[in-house]
Amino acid sequence: MAVPHVPLAPTLIGDLAAHGRCSGPAAAAADVVARLAAASAELARKIATRTTEPCVLEPWARALYRDAVTGADVAAVGMAGEAAPVPVTRGGSVVVTLVAVDEPANLGMDAPVGTIFSVLPVTDAVGGGLLQPGRRHLAAGIILFGPATVLALTFGHGTDGYVLGPAGFTSTRRGLQLPPESAVYAINAANARHWHRGIRSYVADLVSGSSGPRQRDFSMRWFASLAAETYAILSRGGIYLYPAESRAPYGHGRMRLVYEANPVAQLCEQAGGAATDGHTPILDLVPGALHQRTPLVFGSRTKVERVHRYLAGAPARHEDSPLFSHRGLFRS
Structure with a gap:
């Protein structure tokens, strides 16, 4: 044509x-x-x-x-x-x-x-x-x-x-720069039961808002379009998460490294942000297959680094114990 x-x-x-x-x-x-x-x-x-x-x-x-x-x-x-x-x-x-x-x-x-x-x-x-x-x-x-x-x-x-x-x-x-602080995060909350512990803890702290450890309120959005989410983050900052899941088909993530994660990571880093699979910068990953999948977390650098800490660190006791959970015996 x-x-x-x-x-x-x-x-x-x-x-x-x-x-x-x-x-x-x-x-x-x-x-x-x-x-x-x-x-x-x-x-x-x-x-x-x-x-x-x-x-x-x-x-x-x-x-x-x-x-x-x-x-x-x-x-x-x-x-x-x-x-x-x-x-x-x-x-x-x-x-x-x-x-x-x-x-x-x-x-x-x-x-x-x-x-x-x-x-x-x-x-x-x-x-x-x-x-x-x-x-x-x-x-x-x-x-x-x-x-x-x-x-x-x-x-x-x-x-x-x-x-x-x-x-x-x-x-x-010219020279787009991600705002370092934004109270918006993008994640498909319908998959929450399949997230690994670090992501569950991170999102739980966001949901708890000003009464939680972050001591501020956050807003969630989900366009279901990576291009739309990318442009929103380039414009207003924030963070996007599509993590690995406990379900077998998505244990290595859902985003395609070659077609999706890599271009988005390049745009994000060039705007002062960061992009990672939760542990390694996306742009450092070497694809092994054309349709290889990967977890993807990108956005303002400080926020991406915080997610990395959640994924790398051991959870606090209250994160696993029903006695100390949000609806536990020792919390109203």
Whole structure:
């Protein structure tokens, strides 16, 4: 399908040149981002007009993005929903990871959906570059389709914000920085019975609010879209948790390391935040498989570090003893 050209922002190439990176794979990464941005504008129109059912939109979007990078300096695209990498250009210098539509079911209730992507250099490693640590990203970003179509993007020198208008994507916020303190956390509380002890203790302390050990009240939200949660945290701070669970299918987490956790972690770290699997920074993990899953905790650095302490430390006595629990004999 044809993809019309939509500029990312007039300053993009200038920004790259200022960092001395506008050559080879770096130039290929800039070209990929511009192509994905153009395709996302077409996807935004499709979503706004509601001409495609959610179950059909995701494969349509995959085809749209695949066509957008055809002819680019891209060796292959690893896409969620595809069993194996999709070859693009023999001898290409970069590879692309892509979630075409994050949580398409949200469209059924007019809630946000998004695209998550990253660009990495081709290597001799297994997978041609798709299975390498996220710290080697050349670019990473999310495109969120909501009341406005917005883009959060990093080339490894900070995270910037853009919004789609009639003339294309234009810059709105430079050098995003996560607020260090926020009273908001994002977690799927329906899975609470499957969380491990450290996460249960952490969330219990948040829920107890000003009467608990944190001595302040917190608010919880859950968009069910990683792209939407990421943009919210980049805008307002806070923390997102999708931890490992005691259930066998999710013992190693639910988020896909290559497609989801790595790009989000890159955006978050470049905005002054942190991202971890609960113990190790996400960007230091070496993927062993294209669809590998991982726990994911990201957001303001102090909050992520606090979760790490909860997971690493032994629980206090009252956390395990029914006598000292919130509804125990020695608590009203």
